[in-house]
Amino acid sequence: MIDLIQELWFLPRDLVSDAFDQALNRLALEIPMTIHEYPTGEMCWTWRVPEKWTCYEAYLETLDGKRLIDWANHPLHVISYSLPFDGIVSREELFRHLHVHPRIPDATPYIFKYYERDWGLCTSQTVKDGLTEDAYRVIIRTTFEPGMLKVGEVVVQGESQETFLLVAHLCHPGMVNDDLTGVVVGLEVLKTLLVMPKPHYTYRLLILPETIGSVAYLSHHENLIPDMVGGLFLEMLGNDSPHALQGSFQPQSQADRCLFSAFRNLDPNGYTGSYRSVINNDERQFNAPGVRVPMLSISRVEPPGSPTRPYREYHSSFDTPAIISQDRLENSRDLILGLIQAWESNQFLVNQFKGEIFCSGYGIWIDYRQNPEGHRRLFEIMERCDGEHTLADISNELMISYQSVWEIANMLHNKGLLKFNRKPQPTDPHQRKL
Numbered sequence: 141m142i143d144l145i146q147e148l149w150f151l152p153r154d155l156v157s158d159a160f161d162q163a164l165n166r167l168a169l170e171i172p173m174t175i176h177e178y179p180t181g182e183m184c185w186t187w188r189v190p191e192k193w194t195c196y197e198a199y200l201e202t203l204d205g206k207r208l209i210d211w212a213n214h215p216l217h218v219i220s221y222s223l224p225f226d227g228i229v230s231r232e233e234l235f236r237h238l239h240v241h242p243r244i245p246d247a248t249p250y251i252f253k254y255y256e257r258d259w260g261l262c263t264s265q266t267v268k269d270g271l272t273e274d275a276y277r278v279i280i281r282t283t284f285e286p287g288m289l290k291v292g293e294v295v296v297q298g299e300s301q302e303t304f305l306l307v308a309h310l311c312h313p314g315m316v317n318d319d320l321t322g323v324v325v326g327l328e329v330l331k332t333l334l335v336m337p338k339p340h341y342t343y344r345l346l347i348l349p350e351t352i353g354s355v356a357y358l359s360h361h362e363n364l365i366p367d368m369v370g371g372l373f374l375e376m377l378g379n380d381s382p383h384a385l386q387g388s389f390q391p392q393s394q395a396d397r398c399l400f401s402a403f404r405n406l407d408p409n410g411y412t413g414s415y416r417s418v419i420n421n422d423e424r425q426f427n428a429p430g431v432r433v434p435m436l437s438i439s440r441v442e443p444p445g446s447p448t449r450p451y452r453e454y455h456s457s458f459d460t461p462a463i464i465s466q467d468r469l470e471n472s473r474d475l476i477l478g479l480i481q482a483w484e485s486n487q488f489l490v491n492q493f494k495g496e497i498f499c500s501g502y503g504i505w506i507d508y509r510q511n512p513e514g515h516r517r518l519f520e521i522m523e524r525c526d527g528e529h530t531l532a533d534i535s536n537e538l539m540i541s542y543q544s545v546w547e548i549a550n551m552l553h554n555k556g557l558l559k560f561n562r563k564p565q566p567t568d569p570h571q572r573k574l
């Protein structure tokens with residue numbers, strides 16, 4: 141994962157750009173991938189695919205030709221989708237178009253103006269403070285032209301058409317944690333799923349430019365939306381912060397219940413948050429009206445209240461390979477695989493018994509004098525095995541980990557007392573009269 145990141149991070153990967161295509165084509169060498177193309181100007185629901193944007197050069201110099209800021213040194217020195225500009229400007233005029241990072245004096249910020257149509261350069265506060273002359277020369281040579289917005293799609297076909305999505309964006313020029321880490325971790329997860337026994341659910345990984353890429357894909361695959369039963373947006377998985385699992389717009393969905401209850405056990409150091417309380421990304425397009433896929437998100441984000449949230453180097457030139465580690469990427473990959481494993485096993489529990497189980501007769505009695513907690517849990521879980529509760533429902537109701545419900549359900553299953561079913565199968569005799 142680190143090698144791929146080293147190879148691709150510094151490219152100026154803007155929404156529709158040659159460098160975005162270059163990065164996506166490189167990723168497609170890693171795994172079988174379909175690349176969808178949406179031409180500039182095409183309507184995608186209420187959105188329109190933007191032009192391809194190319195920067196050839198962008199710099200600021202003194203009137204006697206001393207170069208002070210140069211895009212050739214870092215892709216963040218020009219705002220993404222900057223208009224071209226060539227002229228001499230007063231310092232005052234320049235400062236209206238010169239962006240600096242609000243917190244880190246030596247970092248260059250990431251600024252994008254996809255739809256505003258403005259020109260601009262970015263630099264550090266330190267460099268800006270040194271700009272004392274009355275006038276400067278600005279050269280920004282950029283072009284806007286018809287192009288193709290690209291979305292990479294990797295599919296692992298399951299037994300069911302019902303689909304669980306993984307989504308990551310690739311459109312952040314010269315940065316690493318946001319957004320390349322989500323892309324490479326997603327790729328590793330799909331690589332692992334490809335060599336495992338065929339899963340129940342179909343898995344789709346989408347690698348796209350933020351927001352417009354999701355809207356373009358969804359608006360061209362409306363037929364697939366009814367089968368999208370859950371998803372996870374991936375980003376910021378390499379920095380040194382705890383995992384944060386953010387719920388979907390539908391916190392009562394099976395995806396939310398299952399992933400939340402499994403997460404607690406898989407990563408006791410992680411924390412959870414409700415929809416839009418941790419990050420704001422492509423998961424919004426999937427959760428939105430007319431789509432309504434319960435899409436959660438996983439990322440490493442400083443805890444609520446931290447002044448540098450989501451992380452110190454966010455959207456700046458300090459977001460480099462130095463702030464991530466292969467260990468943390470692997471740890472995030474394993475966490476996501478653990479969540480998927482729970483999701484695969486989340487079924488309705490259908491009792492093959494009536495009345496309370498004669499536990500001692502089946503050798504599953506837990507003595508309440510020795511283990512009162514275990515005794516209570518066994519009965520609480522047993523009571524809810526009625527063909528109407530999934531494993532995730534029960535763990536949420538009882539506020540215990542998914543894995544502990546799974547252990548007891550599995551034990552009952554092994555004794556022939558329980559069957560797993562993908563659909564509800566109520567065993568309450570009163571329902572038959574309805």
Ligand SMILES: [Zn+2]
Nearest residue numbers: 312318319455
């Ligand atoms: Zn971002």
